[in-house]
Amino acid sequence: MDATTQDAATGNAAGGFAGDRPPVARLEAVTVSYGRSHALQSVDAVFPSGAVGLLGPNGAGKSTLLKTLLGFVRPDGGRMQVLGMDVVDRPLDIRARLGYMPESDAHIPGINAVTFVAYCGRLAGLPAADAMQRAHAVLQYVGLGEARYRAVDTYSTGMKQRIKLAQALVHDPDLLFLDEPTNGMDPRGREEMLALIRDLAQRKGVNVILSSHVLPDVETACDRVVVLHQGRVVAQGPIAELKGQSRRAFELRVKGDVARFVSGLRDAGVECHDTDDDVMRVLIGEDRGARDLFALAVRHDVQVRHLRPSVQTLEDVFAKAIGES
Amino acid sequence: MPIHDHGYARYQGTRTPPGRAWAVIAGAGIRGMLSARPFLFVLLFAWLQFFVRAVMLYLAANVPQADVIAPSPATFREFFDQQGFFVFVVAVYVGAGLLANDRRANALQIYLSKPLTRIEYIAGKLAVVMAFLAFVTWVPALLLLGLQAMFTGSLAFVREHAFLIPAITLFGFLQVLLASITMLALSSLSTSARYVGMLYAGAVIFSEAVFQTLRGVTGGTGLSWVSFGASLAQVGDVIFRVEPRYDTPWGVSLLAVGFVIALSAWVLARRVRGVEIVT
Numbered sequence: 001m002d003a004t005t006q007d008a009a010t011g012n013a014a015g016g017f018a019g020d021r022p023p024v025a026r027l028e029a030v031t032v033s034y035g036r037s038h039a040l041q042s043v044d045a046v047f048p049s050g051a052v053g054l055l056g057p058n059g060a061g062k063s064t065l066l067k068t069l070l071g072f073v074r075p076d077g078g079r080m081q082v083l084g085m086d087v088v089d090r091p092l093d094i095r096a097r098l099g100y101m102p103e104s105d106a107h108i109p110g111i112n113a114v115t116f117v118a119y120c121g122r123l124a125g126l127p128a129a130d131a132m133q134r135a136h137a138v139l140q141y142v143g144l145g146e147a148r149y150r151a152v153d154t155y156s157t158g159m160k161q162r163i164k165l166a167q168a169l170v171h172d173p174d175l176l177f178l179d180e181p182t183n184g185m186d187p188r189g190r191e192e193m194l195a196l197i198r199d200l201a202q203r204k205g206v207n208v209i210l211s212s213h214v215l216p217d218v219e220t221a222c223d224r225v226v227v228l229h230q231g232r233v234v235a236q237g238p239i240a241e242l243k244g245q246s247r248r249a250f251e252l253r254v255k256g257d258v259a260r261f262v263s264g265l266r267d268a269g270v271e272c273h274d275t276d277d278d279v280m281r282v283l284i285g286e287d288r289g290a291r292d293l294f295a296l297a298v299r300h301d302v303q304v305r306h307l308r309p310s311v312q313t314l315e316d317v318f319a320k321a322i323g324e325s
Numbered sequence: 326m327p328i329h330d331h332g333y334a335r336y337q338g339t340r341t342p343p344g345r346a347w348a349v350i351a352g353a354g355i356r357g358m359l360s361a362r363p364f365l366f367v368l369l370f371a372w373l374q375f376f377v378r379a380v381m382l383y384l385a386a387n388v389p390q391a392d393v394i395a396p397s398p399a400t401f402r403e404f405f406d407q408q409g410f411f412v413f414v415v416a417v418y419v420g421a422g423l424l425a426n427d428r429r430a431n432a433l434q435i436y437l438s439k440p441l442t443r444i445e446y447i448a449g450k451l452a453v454v455m456a457f458l459a460f461v462t463w464v465p466a467l468l469l470l471g472l473q474a475m476f477t478g479s480l481a482f483v484r485e486h487a488f489l490i491p492a493i494t495l496f497g498f499l500q501v502l503l504a505s506i507t508m509l510a511l512s513s514l515s516t517s518a519r520y521v522g523m524l525y526a527g528a529v530i531f532s533e534a535v536f537q538t539l540r541g542v543t544g545g546t547g548l549s550w551v552s553f554g555a556s557l558a559q560v561g562d563v564i565f566r567v568e569p570r571y572d573t574p575w576g577v578s579l580l581a582v583g584f585v586i587a588l589s590a591w592v593l594a595r596r597v598r599g600v601e602i603v604t
Contacts, residue, residue, distance in 0.1 A: 070438055072598065092441070093440070095438060095441075096340065100434070100438035102435070102438070105430070106431035106432060107435065109427070109432065110357070110426065119349070122349045123350070123439040123440075124440060125340040125342065125343065125440060126340060127339060127341070130338045130339075141333045171340075171439075172335055204333050
């Protein structure tokens, strides 16, 4: 765990919470096992207010973490708080202020969209008339206004994603858990979904924890990130700070024995990633620069055909965090 | 919110405290069933026996030659016996899909992410089946008792058999609870309502077939506890103070009924979860 991670975890200094607001969720040494398999291993994490991305490859434990915070899964050990309340002691009070959009298709069968969303509102404690009014409003908001009298079973994948968001929003939660909200959506639908999430977090005052393995989604919608890998937190903090972490990025293409050169770069402490084309991304310390890359190229007898300064992306942060773990 | 404002707005209204979601689930389930026309016909048929018995009560009260059909505690016991078929039909019609359909559509995650407990969810679903089963057993049985008093213009029969009201209530509750919770437990095991219906029918028929086979082999009815229908009937006879029909001690029959209810509750507790854990 690096310095930024430590700061975020303790809630102090620059890497801490957004403003003076308390964190919306906090986990301390939380361990969850399914039989012999450890889904979460002594997870310490803090989710400040605003939009926080929960990032990790498939199987990292993201969904388990959300389900544990919801009280669906009982942890083997550790403590958890959501909205300042203990998850074990006050699960119902937490769920009354929380909206959950599950990863898999989920709806109440046999009813139309507006009835479904209003029903969810009633389950969350809203009076019947208010639940119905909010169901109409929320369905308009998520872009299903025209389709609200259609049976949910007949919805397309993208529409099902939207209605899952609508049911999570109908009771006006203070905190939203969104588990892979853009799964199965076309590019336009994905953009619209991310715009909705941004709008909720930035303008409507709804805190969001967005679980995803799609890095651009998290980068678009969130200011902060918690990176999970193999059930452990490997990095957390503001994305801007994590990206600016004392490293410089370059795009580099060389001619010659590329494998030997890459090996030489790594020996010299330079991080190196393949990209889709023949250009590689290299990340070097802030005290070093292009001159050092040229020197390494000379040493390994390769020609530099392309060298361009770049900026660190969340992908670089993610790759580094996972690589280090 | 003005009609032109399609944006998201924070909710400023009131909220019901947690603990009442089961009534929302039950209400929605009951309304859903009542909107299905074929089911209304099933309910109508289930009340046929009531109408026939009401006519018999009227004749017994007003036609001296109809003494032979005068009511007795056994009349009410028989009423429950004969409603057994409709208990089966209504339980399958209403209960088979209650959990199975939710499981198929992953609705449990939606339900349990709201401020309600697993017990509330089960109670809400149970209330749907129990309400309809009570509507075809307990309600008409009590109404028949009321009609008897009304047709004779006297409470003499009710007074003479004062145990009938608690007996009707107790047996009605036991019969309804057994059918409802068994059906819900089976419904929680599958994602296909049709399969659940067949499973329930199979369980009822199989346990009865085993009992009848054992009866043939042993020549007695001491093993009636293997059939939950027979066990319920035996307990019913004792509750209505009529001669028990089987040799099995009624306590054993009651234990058998209790075991099925407890087993069903255990299955429900295992199966109704926000997350399916495969280890």
